[in-house]
Amino acid sequence: MKQLINTFLAILIVAFGLMFLAYRLNSAEGYSGGNTLTIYNWGDYIDPDLLKQFQEETGITVIYQTFDSNEAMLTKVEQGGTVFDVVVPSDYAIAKMREENLLLPLDHSKIPNLTNIDSKFMDLSFDPGNMYSVPYFWGTVGIIYNPDMTEGMDFSSWNSLWDKRLNNEIFLVDGAREVMGMALNSLHYSVNDKNEEHLQEALSKLNKLSPNVKAIVGDEIKMLLANEEASVGIVWSGDASEIMDENDKLDYVVPEEGSNIWFDNMVIPRTAANVEGAHKFINFMLRPDVAAQNTEYVGYSTPNTPALALLPEDISGDERFYPPAEITDRLEVYDNLGKRMLAHYNELFLKFKMNKK
Amino acid sequence: MRSKNKNGIANIYLVLVFVVLYAPIFYLMYYSFNSGGTMHEFEGFTLDYYREVVGDTRLMIIMINTLVIALLSSAIATVIAVIGALAIQHVRSRRAKNTLLSLNNVLIVSPDVIIGASFLILFTIVGIKLGFTSVLLSHVAFSIPIAVIMILPHLQEMSPTLTDAARDLGATRRDVLTKVILPIIKPGIFSGFFMALTYSLDDFAVTFFVTGNGYSTLSVEIYSRARQGVSLSINALSTLIFLFTILLVIGYYYLNQRKNKPMMHTAEPVAEAGVPR
Numbered sequence: 001m002k003q004l005i006n007t008f009l010a011i012l013i014v015a016f017g018l019m020f021l022a023y024r025l026n027s028a029e030g031y032s033g034g035n036t037l038t039i040y041n042w043g044d045y046i047d048p049d050l051l052k053q054f055q056e057e058t059g060i061t062v063i064y065q066t067f068d069s070n071e072a073m074l075t076k077v078e079q080g081g082t083v084f085d086v087v088v089p090s091d092y093a094i095a096k097m098r099e100e101n102l103l104l105p106l107d108h109s110k111i112p113n114l115t116n117i118d119s120k121f122m123d124l125s126f127d128p129g130n131m132y133s134v135p136y137f138w139g140t141v142g143i144i145y146n147p148d149m150t151e152g153m154d155f156s157s158w159n160s161l162w163d164k165r166l167n168n169e170i171f172l173v174d175g176a177r178e179v180m181g182m183a184l185n186s187l188h189y190s191v192n193d194k195n196e197e198h199l200q201e202a203l204s205k206l207n208k209l210s211p212n213v214k215a216i217v218g219d220e221i222k223m224l225l226a227n228e229e230a231s232v233g234i235v236w237s238g239d240a241s242e243i244m245d246e247n248d249k250l251d252y253v254v255p256e257e258g259s260n261i262w263f264d265n266m267v268i269p270r271t272a273a274n275v276e277g278a279h280k281f282i283n284f285m286l287r288p289d290v291a292a293q294n295t296e297y298v299g300y301s302t303p304n305t306p307a308l309a310l311l312p313e314d315i316s317g318d319e320r321f322y323p324p325a326e327i328t329d330r331l332e333v334y335d336n337l338g339k340r341m342l343a344h345y346n347e348l349f350l351k352f353k354m355n356k357k
Numbered sequence: 358m359r360s361k362n363k364n365g366i367a368n369i370y371l372v373l374v375f376v377v378l379y380a381p382i383f384y385l386m387y388y389s390f391n392s393g394g395t396m397h398e399f400e401g402f403t404l405d406y407y408r409e410v411v412g413d414t415r416l417m418i419i420m421i422n423t424l425v426i427a428l429l430s431s432a433i434a435t436v437i438a439v440i441g442a443l444a445i446q447h448v449r450s451r452r453a454k455n456t457l458l459s460l461n462n463v464l465i466v467s468p469d470v471i472i473g474a475s476f477l478i479l480f481t482i483v484g485i486k487l488g489f490t491s492v493l494l495s496h497v498a499f500s501i502p503i504a505v506i507m508i509l510p511h512l513q514e515m516s517p518t519l520t521d522a523a524r525d526l527g528a529t530r531r532d533v534l535t536k537v538i539l540p541i542i543k544p545g546i547f548s549g550f551f552m553a554l555t556y557s558l559d560d561f562a563v564t565f566f567v568t569g570n571g572y573s574t575l576s577v578e579i580y581s582r583a584r585q586g587v588s589l590s591i592n593a594l595s596t597l598i599f600l601f602t603i604l605l606v607i608g609y610y611y612l613n614q615r616k617n618k619p620m621m622h623t624a625e626p627v628a629e630a631g632v633p634r
Contacts (some may be wrong), residue, residue: 001535004543007612008432015428022421027415043581044588048413063571064415066581072565079477082487082569246397356563 047297110279112287121303133265137300141235142254149231158186171233176349258330389592430496431553438504469562477566488568504549511545518607
């Protein structure tokens, strides 16, 4: 009995000691002060030094929380319980949040640095006039390939994927919009095509691709490609840059027929407590020096034109991640297709998956 | 001769099992010292990732949060579970007892995601702010059934004549509890505590739903970082936590050895079987 009590006392003492330590650390960082700003962002998606810098410049303490998918983020924002001041969702999630009235309109007069954003990344279909959102990073969907294993094949067209030499050599990312979009693009249609004939055409074209498809996989696609389990993959450019960090033999290309362009954007949820601070933070992130530093840390493509000029040539001049205008002109954002059309896309994609032997 | 041979095979088997169990952990620890920055080739020895972990105050706070939650929640859960197990044991009707046990087991096998989502809805309705309290409460809640199931077999194993004898010899109810029952079920209490501790340390699904307002735990943080590929600083952090848990276990055995010499029950009876995962 005595031993039980002693042990539990010891546990309590250790726990409260640790709690005190955490409290000291928190107040040393200033987290317990009144003037705070809560940011909800993807994991490892900002240079931590910038948060400190923001704190020093404005005196606002940043509480930083992370999520791993738009869906998870939506659940937490919708349910409430936590107050977030700035959130960084992707394009389609913003369309959804706008529909559900979860966002506050931005006061553009408080974000003078908005002019730094390249005009071609403004006023997009998911948020006309940038009423609610400001671009944070962007990227594309494209082909990553291993030149050693594909013997000099040229992947500048989506149609090269149907080449017989690629038998059982392609990994597809498990996303209906991405795979259907790729098939539609290869037929020179839009990734947002709603024409039933075009969609059926895309499906039968996909079915012809299936002998070449090794697997349709989720996030593990990065590891599989880096380990050279197959020579070709359809991936997002963000994933591609990570894969190439792991294995520098691989190369990435955005096919010339066009592709999807995606955006992660900063928004202010309706429940935000520190709206003033949120605007300050968004404006801070748009400063060229800040955006450049963040781009170097994260490795995705920045929409900030003056920041691009501050970046070393081997980043800003990389056409794989900053493609020339003739390609970016053909890139399309995913429109919100509506529930029924989206379900139809999913169904067609499912049919393709089931047909695959 | 034959029995010796048999022993040899058994030993080889045991060694194999331990190799399989520990190889991934040691693999991970090994690469936490790799200056190359990847898990592919070992280039050279470095302590950079440990420095990174210690230098990252946010990560340190999250790690401390995780440990505090684990220690507190499993201690509270164990206390409640002891009372619960005594109560279940006390119920006379066989049917009522079985119902209680089944209810306890349902909680163990119900999916974490559902428990987490229910807690999120409950907390927001009741108005508990997400953060330390919500995480602690939910961890206590999902740890109790596990601790109960570790403690019950010891209670059932205990001969009822022991308590009767104690009562006959004039022990009060309180004496029976503190001097007879609790010492006998002590191994169950400790295994319940440690089981709850590991559950709390590695739970992601429930914790994800109930963290908020800047309060986070390691599982949630590592999971959202893993999207960008797991950095070696996570290896370093995992190594530190592994060492911490080893220290806990060593501490436990040290306590046991020192105090238990004259007592019975140096070996752990039954108990560990029958818990999922």
